[in-house]
Amino acid sequence: MSAHTTTEDRTAAIAPPLLEVRNLVVRYGKNTAPAVDDVSFTIGQGETLGLIGESGSGKTTIGRAILGLVPVASGRILFQGRDITQASAAQRRALRGELRAVFQDPYSSLDPRQTIGQAIGEPLRVAGTSRGDRLSRITAVLDAVGLPAASAARYPREFSGGQRQRIAIARALITDPVLVVCDEAVSALDLSTQAQVLNLLASLRERSELGYLFIAHDMAVVEFLAQRIVVLNRGRVVEEGTTAEVVGNPKEHYTRVLMAASPVPDPDEQARRRETWRALRASAATDAA
Numbered sequence: 001m002s003a004h005t006t007t008e009d010r011t012a013a014i015a016p017p018l019l020e021v022r023n024l025v026v027r028y029g030k031n032t033a034p035a036v037d038d039v040s041f042t043i044g045q046g047e048t049l050g051l052i053g054e055s056g057s058g059k060t061t062i063g064r065a066i067l068g069l070v071p072v073a074s075g076r077i078l079f080q081g082r083d084i085t086q087a088s089a090a091q092r093r094a095l096r097g098e099l100r101a102v103f104q105d106p107y108s109s110l111d112p113r114q115t116i117g118q119a120i121g122e123p124l125r126v127a128g129t130s131r132g133d134r135l136s137r138i139t140a141v142l143d144a145v146g147l148p149a150a151s152a153a154r155y156p157r158e159f160s161g162g163q164r165q166r167i168a169i170a171r172a173l174i175t176d177p178v179l180v181v182c183d184e185a186v187s188a189l190d191l192s193t194q195a196q197v198l199n200l201l202a203s204l205r206e207r208s209e210l211g212y213l214f215i216a217h218d219m220a221v222v223e224f225l226a227q228r229i230v231v232l233n234r235g236r237v238v239e240e241g242t243t244a245e246v247v248g249n250p251k252e253h254y255t256r257v258l259m260a261a262s263p264v265p266d267p268d269e270q271a272r273r274r275e276t277w278r279a280l281r282a283s284a285a286t287d288a289a
């Protein structure tokens with residue numbers, strides 16, 4: 001070990017977290033306030049971190065910085081111990097298999113001219129995977145998200161919003177990623193479809209030790225999936241802890257307001273929804289065992 005190795009580096013060499021964001025700052029203009037201001041968090045292997053905050057608090061910007069879609073002003077992003085803060089285009093391409101994303105809009109995220117098989121198989125085609133291997137992998141991921149193999153020959157317009165989001169998840173999974181950034185991945189779906197897709201994400205995580213950065217503005221949705229939660233306000237972390245801590249005993253008034261502003265304002269309805277999702281989570285865990 002060189003004389004320049006720091007204690008931090010040694011710790012990382014033993015067990016690097018899946019993702020480590022350190023003192024991240026992102027600005028959209030030189031003279032504007034940072035959209036993300038000194039944000040730090042880690043995600044362990046197979047862990048789901050929920051990122052919550054009101055509109056404009058910087059959630060999407062953090063996801064985009066991790067995916068290399070916006071430049072980082074300062075701070076560091078480490079993926080499995082590797083510094084990817086200033087990764088080159090070639091380094092980003094090499095990361096594409098391990099680090100994937102699912103975005104909000106299931107209608108605009110698929111090219112209407114591509115079949116589902118083409119859309120899902122695209123990352124493998126780019127990587128030079130043979131046609132035969134591609135087809136069997138497409139069938140396997142369609143099965144994993146609960147869609148029949150015949151869906152591969154069909155077009156996006158033939159699917160509902162919930163089915164399209166399953167297709168987007170299949171496309172994220174096809175490369176066997178270790179981390180998926182889900183940015184408002186269920187927000188555009190109706191309640192029962194949300195529950196189905198959340199349940200799917202939970203069962204995929206149990207099966208393959210997948211980590212998620214789960215970005216949402218709805219606390220009830222985050223509560224269902226996340227083991228830990230980071231609360232953002234105006235680009236800064238105002239609270240973080242385990243889901244039980246943040247939801248059960250929020251320290252900040254801002255967090256309580258966020259919880260009260262859930263899209264389901266009726267407390268009885270919220271309680272029913274939580275119960276349904278708890279039951280779904282329990283059944284997902286049983287299925288995975």
Ligand SMILES: Nc1ncnc2c1ncn2[C@@H]1O[C@H](COP(=O)(O)OP(=O)(O)OP(=O)(O)O)[C@@H](O)[C@H]1O
Pocket residue numbers: 028035053054055056057058059060061062217
């Ligand atoms: N492309 C951009 N150019 C300039 N400013 C931007 C851009 N994208 C986001 N911002 C600003 O950065 C801040 C954080 O936005 P961001 O989209 O990350 O927040 P968010 O928490 O994801 O919001 P929402 O829940 O509405 O998606 C906001 O003030 C927003 O106006």
